[in-house]
Amino acid sequence: MAKVRWGILGAARVNERMLPAIANAGNGELIAIGSRRPEAAKECLAKFAPQLEDKVQCFNGLDSVINHERIDAIYLPMANEEHLAPALKCIRAKKHLLIEKPMAIKSLDVELLINEARLHNVKIMEGFMYAFHPQFDRIKNIIHSNILGEIHYAHSMFSFPIQPARFYRINRSISQGGGALWDIGPYAIHTLRQCFKENPLRVFAQSELNEHGADISTTGMIDFGGSKRATFDISFNCTRRSEFEVFGPQGRAKCPTVWQPDDQTAKIVYATEKSGLSEEIVPKANHFDLEVKHFNEVISMNLEPKLSNSDALWNAKTLEALQKSIETKSWVNL
Numbered sequence: 001m002a003k004v005r006w007g008i009l010g011a012a013r014v015n016e017r018m019l020p021a022i023a024n025a026g027n028g029e030l031i032a033i034g035s036r037r038p039e040a041a042k043e044c045l046a047k048f049a050p051q052l053e054d055k056v057q058c059f060n061g062l063d064s065v066i067n068h069e070r071i072d073a074i075y076l077p078m079a080n081e082e083h084l085a086p087a088l089k090c091i092r093a094k095k096h097l098l099i100e101k102p103m104a105i106k107s108l109d110v111e112l113l114i115n116e117a118r119l120h121n122v123k124i125m126e127g128f129m130y131a132f133h134p135q136f137d138r139i140k141n142i143i144h145s146n147i148l149g150e151i152h153y154a155h156s157m158f159s160f161p162i163q164p165a166r167f168y169r170i171n172r173s174i175s176q177g178g179g180a181l182w183d184i185g186p187y188a189i190h191t192l193r194q195c196f197k198e199n200p201l202r203v204f205a206q207s208e209l210n211e212h213g214a215d216i217s218t219t220g221m222i223d224f225g226g227s228k229r230a231t232f233d234i235s236f237n238c239t240r241r242s243e244f245e246v247f248g249p250q251g252r253a254k255c256p257t258v259w260q261p262d263d264q265t266a267k268i269v270y271a272t273e274k275s276g277l278s279e280e281i282v283p284k285a286n287h288f289d290l291e292v293k294h295f296n297e298v299i300s301m302n303l304e305p306k307l308s309n310s311d312a313l314w315n316a317k318t319l320e321a322l323q324k325s326i327e328t329k330s331w332v333n334l
Contacts, residue, residue, distance in 0.1 A: 004028040004296040005072045007065040007095075009086055011035040011044035012077040013166075014100060017129075019048045021288040022075060023056075027296040032057040034065035062086055066093050073299055076100060077127075081177030084109045091116045091124065096299050098292075100127040101186040105177045107316040114309045123298050125305040126312040128190055130242075130258045132290035135266040135282040142253050142270055143195055149248035154195040154230040156244035158184040158258070159217075162236035170236065173213030174323050180215045180234045181207070181323060188232040189222075189318050190311075191244040191258060198224045199314055202333045205322045208237075220322055250274070262286035 006022045006029065008015065023030040030049070033041040033056060041058035049056070059065055065074065066089050073096040076087055083104050090097050091113065103126040104110045117124040130136060143151060162169065172178035193200070205220030217235035224230065242258040251272035260266045266282035298305050321332040 002300070004096075004299050005031045005070055007031055007068055007071040007074045008033045009035075009062050009065060009074060009076050009090075010078045011037065011040040012100075014077045015044050016048055017288045018075060018077065018292070019044065021286070021292045023049045023052055025289065025292045025296055027293060027300065028073075030056050031071050032059060032065045032068055034059040034062045036061060063089070066090050066095065072096060073098065073295070075127075079177060080182045081105050081172075084113070087113055087124075088116060091120050091122055094120055094122055096122045096295075097124045098127050098295050099124065101190070102126070102182060102316060102319060103312045104316060105182055105320070107313060107320050110313050110316040114313065117309075123295075123305060124309065125295055125298070125307050126315065127291065128187070128307060129287040129291045130187070130260070131190075131287075131307060132294055133260050133266065133282075133285050133287040135255060135260060135268055135285075138280065138282055139253060139255050139268050140194060142268070143246055147251060147272055148246065148253060148270070149250035151195050151246050151248050152227050152229075154192050154244060154246040156188040156191045156230070156232045157234075157241045158187045158243075159233070159235035159238040160184075160240040161238065162216075170210055170214040170216065171212055174207075174209075174215055174326060175213070178212060178214035179207075179209075179218075180236050181205075181218050181319065181326070184234050184236075185218065185232075185319060185322070186315060187242065187258060188234050188244075189322075190315055191255075192222060192230040192232060193311075193314065193318070195230065195244070195246045196224045196228055198228060200318050200321070200334050201225050202331050203318060203321045203325055204331045205325045206329070207326045215326065218322075218326065220325070222318065260285075260287065262288075 035041040077100040207215035207218040222230045245254040253270035271277045325332045
């Protein structure tokens, strides 16, 4: 089976993990990196994969990567609000596309990308690396095995204390893609949505905004209908957290660390009315490596991605509604 040949658009911070994952995947290889900042692509390669400096092309610009005749797939980790235009160029150049979350900050833009990908017969997937760690499959199995009963409530918390080097995340308003909602909010919403079979019906959120109109912290509620609901807290002024917990009439389950370091085993905690408290240890794994390997297989074997286009669309719809709720200080229907 031929290796999938990759390009990367942008020298974003996440390349610290994704560039080696792409470069070292046994079923793929890195061909080129492009950045709009002069020499940034070279600096990124030298920093995160210096052994490839004489093998990977570096461009001052994006189009040379998008139109590169040897590239099959592109990873797009640019700023949240910048995804649409280069993503469309990639798709129309018949490049498969792994787009870092969020796929786009407007649901209509996500629909456009999905339709264009279908038209041009390419695969696209929203990047949530955590979903490829084996702990994710295990906790989903627990949730949907009915040992907890039907899930009625879930809560997620994602935060880290933001440092000056990352102030670029909060230098523009929520409507422009800035703040916690569009940065770590996708994790909170995506984990909660995995706990329910239903899609959200309505949402409510309130935020602490800075002088740019970016949310430093947001708390919200999602109504899935009937007695099913979820709440979340996301913040740039609290200690590091990445967890979610679910509750049913017969028990509860918790994933204590969604952003699981690859040098540590993961732990899942659950309790039932019959059996009491249990802990399971999940072996070490690198979810970035597994995400890239999966998408390579999707391309090579013409498979459907683990994270579907419908999933990406509902993420966008929910986040978009939460943004509107913050702005209007009211419940918003989806």
